[in-house]
Amino acid sequence: MYIDNVKLKNFRNYKNQSIHFTSGMNILLGPNGVGKTNLLESIYLLSTTRSHRNDDEKEMISFNEEFAAVEGTVNTKEGRDRLDIILHKSGKTLLINNAVVKRNSEFVGRINAVLFSPSDMNLFDASPKDRRKLIDMEMGKLSAKYMYNLSLYLKSLKQRNAFLKSSDDKVLLETYTEMLYEPQIDIIRERNQFINSMNTYLTYFFNQINGDDSHQLMMVYRSMIKEKKNEEEMKKQIKQVYDSILEKDLAFKTTNNGIHREDYEFYLDGKNVAKFCSQGQKRMVILAIKLSIMQIIYQIKREYPILLLDDVFSELDSNHRSCLLNLLPNSVQSIITTTDLREIYSIKKSDANILNFGKEVR
Ligand SMILES: Nc1ncnc2c1ncn2[C@@H]1O[C@H](COP(=O)(O)OP(=O)(O)O)[C@@H](O)[C@H]1O
Numbered sequence: 001m002y003i004d005n006v007k008l009k010n011f012r013n014y015k016n017q018s019i020h021f022t023s024g025m026n027i028l029l030g031p032n033g034v035g036k037t038n039l040l041e042s043i044y045l046l047s048t049t050r051s052h053r054n055d056d057e058k059e060m061i062s063f064n065e066e067f068a069a070v071e072g073t074v075n076t077k078e079g080r081d082r083l084d085i086i087l088h089k090s091g092k093t094l095l096i097n098n099a100v101v102k103r104n105s106e107f108v109g110r111i112n113a114v115l116f117s118p119s120d121m122n123l124f125d126a127s128p129k130d131r132r133k134l135i136d137m138e139m140g141k142l143s144a145k146y147m148y149n150l151s152l153y154l155k156s157l158k159q160r161n162a163f164l165k166s167s168d169d170k171v172l173l174e175t176y177t178e179m180l181y182e183p184q185i186d187i188i189r190e191r192n193q194f195i196n197s198m199n200t201y202l203t204y205f206f207n208q209i210n211g212d213d214s215h216q217l218m219m220v221y222r223s224m225i226k227e228k229k230n231e232e233e234m235k236k237q238i239k240q241v242y243d244s245i246l247e248k249d250l251a252f253k254t255t256n257n258g259i260h261r262e263d264y265e266f267y268l269d270g271k272n273v274a275k276f277c278s279q280g281q282k283r284m285v286i287l288a289i290k291l292s293i294m295q296i297i298y299q300i301k302r303e304y305p306i307l308l309l310d311d312v313f314s315e316l317d318s319n320h321r322s323c324l325l326n327l328l329p330n331s332v333q334s335i336i337t338t339t340d341l342r343e344i345y346s347i348k349k350s351d352a353n354i355l356n357f358g359k360e361v362r
């Protein structure tokens with residue numbers, strides 16, 4: 001899929017701007033502070049209804065304005081759609097082809113985009129919560145069932161926690177606990193499946209970016225229980241987990257185990273990436289993760305997502321840069337920011353649409 005037009009009104013530093021993209025490689029060129037990341041953020045917003053930067057959506061509205069509007073036109077194998085997001089001080093309105101949609105889930109994934117941002121480097125040092133957020137976001141875009149089970153689980157978890165705050169009745173608590181079983185079984189199955197898919201691509205992409213074939217990159221899922229074919233066996237295991245933490249839950253008045261506490265780790269040649277890899281290696285691991293996600297999206301949707309690469313090249317040496325550029329499939333639309341065209345000198349000028357963000361663009 002590709003996006004060919006984005007219109008921004010009162011979005012961060014853009015008062016009123018229309019930007020055209022080609023279906024291949026697009027380079028956003030310009031010095032720091034001109035709004036390159038803001039433009040990628042607006043496309044990410046159209047993809048996920050959220051900012052990749054922070055949770056306060058109002059910050060995207062230009063200073064001293066009441067609302068912001070982002071419009072994008074996307075071309076997919078199903079056709080051409082216009083998507084609009086209007087951000088108000090009190091919330092947001094989503095439109096598909098000029099009709100208001102009530103549910104986020106109807107909107108999310110209409111534009112599928114995979115973003116690499118310098119802040120992704122935090123993935124390894126982030127809390128397990130932030131790591132889960134990344135995976136939950138990606139999986140949610142791919143599986144409506146996953147999104148449904150996750151919100152069902154979180155609702156039941158909230159009820160159990162509220163009950164723990166108000167009572168220590170163990171018999172009643174058990175009914176709340178049992179409500180956590182089924183959505184978790186499905187979520188654990190889907191997380192396992194996703195990680196298995198990741199592991200079919202990670203090593204390949206890491207080695208391609210690195211320019212050799214000597215390394216092995218693995219993603220490991222620290223799951224609360226082992227997956228079993230038999231659902232009853234999984235339920236039994238989950239029950240054991242909750243039985244074993246019962247006293248702790250009652251003492252702390254909160255739920256101390258479950259899929260909301262799981263984590264992921266990455267291992268390069270058997271060594272924990274977070275602990276033992278250099279910044280440069282971590283960057284390549286993140287790129288391998290993003291490209292693997294791109295490939296999984298392709299495998300499921302039979303269509304490549306849009307690739308948004310923010311300041312990737314400034315941190316890579318020239319060998320790794322050209323390895324990365326060569327890796328991008330021809331049919332992927334990419335939108336790449338850079339402050340210096342020399343960073344991507346290996347691209348023939350005719351191959352890329354260069355958008356020069358000098359002062360005149362704004
Ligand atoms: N809500 C906002 N209203 C107006 N300008 C904003 C807003 N948020 C950020 N900016 C401006 O956007 C600019 C940064 O844009 P950014 O996309 O990060 O630049 P870069 O080209 O370096 O990626 C800054 O000048 C900042 O003041």
Ligand SMILES: [Mg+2]
Nearest residue numbers: 036037310311
């Ligand atoms: Mg930037």
